Amino acid sequence: MITITLPDKSQRHYESGVDGMAIAQSISPRLAKEVLAISVNGETWDLTRPITEDAEIKLFKWEDREGQVTFWHSSAHLMAEAIEFFYPGTKFGIGPTVDTGFYYDIDLPEGKQLTEKDLEKIEAKIIELSRLKNDIVRSSVSKADALKMFKEKGDELKLELISELEDGTISLYNQGNFTDLCRGPHLPNTEYIKAVKLTSIAGAYWRGNEKNKMLTRIYGVTFPKQKMLEEYLVLVEEAKKRDHRKIGKEMELFTFSQKVGQGLPMWLPKGTMLRLQLEDFLKRVQKKFGYEQVMTPHIGDVNLYKTSGHYAKYGADSFQVIKTPVEGEEYMLKPMNCPHHCELYAFKPRSYKDLPIRMAEFGTVYRYEQSGELHGLTRVRGFTQDDAHLFCRPDQIKDEFKKVIDIIFIIFKALNFENYSAQISLRDPNKPEKYIGSAENWDKAERAIIEASAEKGLKTVTVLGEAAFYGPKLDFMIKDALGRSWQLGTIQVDYNLPERFELEYIGADDKRHRPVMIHRAPFGSMERFVAVLIEHTAGKFPLWLTPEQVVVLPISEKYNDYAQSISDFLNNCDIRSLIDDRNEKIGRKIRDNELKRIPYLLIVGEKEAENQTVSVRRQGHGDVGSMSWNGFAELINNEVKEQLSSFNN
RNA sequence: GCCUUCUUAGCUCAGUGGUAGAGCAGCUCACUCGUAAUGAGCAGGUCGCGGGUUCAACUCCCGUGGAAGGCUCCA
Numbered sequence: 001m002i003t004i005t006l007p008d009k010s011q012r013h014y015e016s017g018v019d020g021m022a023i024a025q026s027i028s029p030r031l032a033k034e035v036l037a038i039s040v041n042g043e044t045w046d047l048t049r050p051i052t053e054d055a056e057i058k059l060f061k062w063e064d065r066e067g068q069v070t071f072w073h074s075s076a077h078l079m080a081e082a083i084e085f086f087y088p089g090t091k092f093g094i095g096p097t098v099d100t101g102f103y104y105d106i107d108l109p110e111g112k113q114l115t116e117k118d119l120e121k122i123e124a125k126i127i128e129l130s131r132l133k134n135d136i137v138r139s140s141v142s143k144a145d146a147l148k149m150f151k152e153k154g155d156e157l158k159l160e161l162i163s164e165l166e167d168g169t170i171s172l173y174n175q176g177n178f179t180d181l182c183r184g185p186h187l188p189n190t191e192y193i194k195a196v197k198l199t200s201i202a203g204a205y206w207r208g209n210e211k212n213k214m215l216t217r218i219y220g221v222t223f224p225k226q227k228m229l230e231e232y233l234v235l236v237e238e239a240k241k242r243d244h245r246k247i248g249k250e251m252e253l254f255t256f257s258q259k260v261g262q263g264l265p266m267w268l269p270k271g272t273m274l275r276l277q278l279e280d281f282l283k284r285v286q287k288k289f290g291y292e293q294v295m296t297p298h299i300g301d302v303n304l305y306k307t308s309g310h311y312a313k314y315g316a317d318s319f320q321v322i323k324t325p326v327e328g329e330e331y332m333l334k335p336m337n338c339p340h341h342c343e344l345y346a347f348k349p350r351s352y353k354d355l356p357i358r359m360a361e362f363g364t365v366y367r368y369e370q371s372g373e374l375h376g377l378t379r380v381r382g383f384t385q386d387d388a389h390l391f392c393r394p395d396q397i398k399d400e401f402k403k404v405i406d407i408i409f410i411i412f413k414a415l416n417f418e419n420y421s422a423q424i425s426l427r428d429p430n431k432p433e434k435y436i437g438s439a440e441n442w443d444k445a446e447r448a449i450i451e452a453s454a455e456k457g458l459k460t461v462t463v464l465g466e467a468a469f470y471g472p473k474l475d476f477m478i479k480d481a482l483g484r485s486w487q488l489g490t491i492q493v494d495y496n497l498p499e500r501f502e503l504e505y506i507g508a509d510d511k512r513h514r515p516v517m518i519h520r521a522p523f524g525s526m527e528r529f530v531a532v533l534i535e536h537t538a539g540k541f542p543l544w545l546t547p548e549q550v551v552v553l554p555i556s557e558k559y560n561d562y563a564q565s566i567s568d569f570l571n572n573c574d575i576r577s578l579i580d581d582r583n584e585k586i587g588r589k590i591r592d593n594e595l596k597r598i599p600y601l602l603i604v605g606e607k608e609a610e611n612q613t614v615s616v617r618r619q620g621h622g623d624v625g626s627m628s629w630n631g632f633a634e635l636i637n638n639e640v641k642e643q644l645s646s647f648n649n
Numbered sequence: 650g651c652c653u654u655c656u657u658a659g660c661u662c663a664g665u666g667g668u669a670g671a672g673c674a675g676c677u678c679a680c681u682c683g684u685a686a687u688g689a690g691c692a693g694g695u696c697g698c699g700g701g702u703u704c705a706a707c708u709c710c711c712g713u714g715g716a717a718g719g720c721u722c723c724a
Contacts, residue, residue, distance in 0.1 A: 103719095258716095519724095
């Protein structure tokens with residue numbers, strides 16, 4: 001007999017060799033129906049794998065990430081089996097799970113190619129195979145046997161994988177006619193997989209290395225119920241509707257032109273209005289936190305970036321050097337603002353009493369992103385950072401860092417980003433060559449971030465190897481209305497640039513000291529941030545931010561003058577308003593302006609003109625009654641004030 | 650940069666080896682209108698660009714620009 005301990009610490013006794021499925025069955029038949037995998041002493045196992053020792057276990061269902069991972073992992077195998085059916089001789093690389101679903105990298109037989117059209121027949125085959133209810137059976141094999149087996153199959157991708165594994169740790173999984181090298185765990189049989197959608201097909205380098213062969217990657221997602229697939233597809237549709245590229249065009253926020261160049265977004269008047277609202281808001285917040293705005297040019301001497309280290313590290317990812325025509329001096333389009341700001345700091349001698357000095361700039365930078373990387377506003381070649389550099393004494397770092405976190409929270413609040421997470425990115429201790437600066441300074445910087453985050457009560461995850469080359473950072477991720485994660489603001493502690501630029505201040509001891517820099521950008525880039533905001537709100541921006549807050553709709557041309565005087569009045573009250581004086585019926589004007597996502601529509605005709613009122617429609621709520629001009633202006637101003645209540649000045 | 654797919658009117662999209670079509674938007678006219686599309690008419694495209702095959706290319710082939718989804722990268 002062995003003793004099994006459940007997560008609630010209760011204990012049950014079973015014959016040695018009992019498996020997860022039997023345990024679930026003994027607890028409740030319903031649980032047995034839903035369970036997908038089991039954790040045995042912290043390791044996820046197949047439900048059918050015998051347990052021979054006392055163990056702490058946990059059963060995983062679809063709702064658990066481990067359950068989904070097991071489900072999708074088995075799905076990848078099932079897809080592979082279907083592919084092998086249609087394309088015998090296909091070599092299989094790796095088939096892992098992703099956030100939603102799985103993929104498999106395959107190498108099709110010579111001359112064969114897959115297109116989107118082939119996916120349907122593979123989907124059908126997967127469901128057909130699923131219905132066979134083949135058991136998925138695990139077996140341990142020796143390295144020699146595994147090598148022999150895949151050699152016979154001619155699958156050199158698997159051979160390469162096996163050759164890197166330790167003998168004695170190799171397991172195979174078989175279902176029907178398909179056997180795959182795999183660590184597992186897997187579902188008990190294929191029938192669990194009820195619904196499948198193969199989502200896309202793409203090229204992917206073998207093992208992610210661009211020197212290797214390009215394999216075919218097929219992405220898919222599966223579910224235990226058809227209904228879940230349908231819900232998933234609805235979500236995908238919704239994401240498409242919210243695509244910032246689509247909405248940006250519809251709402252006339254920004255555009256690209258082939259003639260201007262790829263990856264170079266241009267802001268149309270409405271997008272510019274939106275962006276200016278964001279910038280003005282941040283400027284006001286920063287002013288309150290003691291920042292000073294500065295401005296620097298778009299280019300800088302190459303030596304500036306050689307000094308900063310950017311040239312050595314990112315020279316290849318920058319635009320080519322610009323030479324002056326006569327003297328042959330070399331300049332670069334600036335890829336970062338920090339070197340310029342360092343020179344502003346060095347403008348005059350600084351005293352310890354001057355610190356911290358906080359320089360903020362909406363600085364436009366240019367980076368050469370590979371053409372395949374460009375994506376809407378989220379990945380571009382010219383963008384504006386809401387950048388600032390805080391130069392402080394070592395004893396001020398933690399406080400300054402905490403104040404930056406406060407600013408980020410004010411912003412999240414004003415924009416209704418309620419779900420966020422934070423990641424501390426530290427250096428990879430095994431790859432010192434990736435970073436500049438002394439280990440001692442890195443230790444100090446990393447400690448400052450960890451402590452400040454802890455003191456702010458931030459829940460953080462820590463990732464090694466994700467730091468910038470000059471210092472560790474704290475990044476904020478938000479979850480949007482569809483549950484998707486986006487990386488936004490970043491805060492970085494840097495001991496290195498001050499050293500490279502030989503920045504100093506005179507201390508109370510009358511000696512020269514080196515300041516520490518904090519780089520920070522709460523929005524990250526204005527372009528990317530606006531993209532996220534569009535997708536989060538589906539273009540229905542908060543009232544304070546939206547480019548057009550009110551449109552006045554005269555019932556007929558007879559009331560255009562009255563409408564115009566209301567619009568003028570509102571604009572005088574700092575409310576952004578327009579009139580729709582097209583010769584259209586009121587129903588049409590309402591429809592068009594609703595589709596343009598205008599928050600407030602004012603309908604005015606004979607009644608309103610007579611009583612000096614406006615009839616108000618709120619986006620999404622319809623007619624909300626009539627009121628006086630002043631009453632409406634107050635309504636708008638109060639709503640804006642409420643939205644910005646995280647920051648009142 | 651690499652793989653795959655796409656590129657036709659301002660937008661969304663049909664279409665065929667025999668020199669292009671719809672809806673919406675635009676313009677004109679009529680209606681002067683009460684809470685999500687009034688009607689009629691007009692105009693609008695060297696089918697991304699450059700070559701080639703062909704009697705004939707928007708269509709087939711090659712090259713190239715751009716976009717989308719991946720891969721690699723992201724200070």
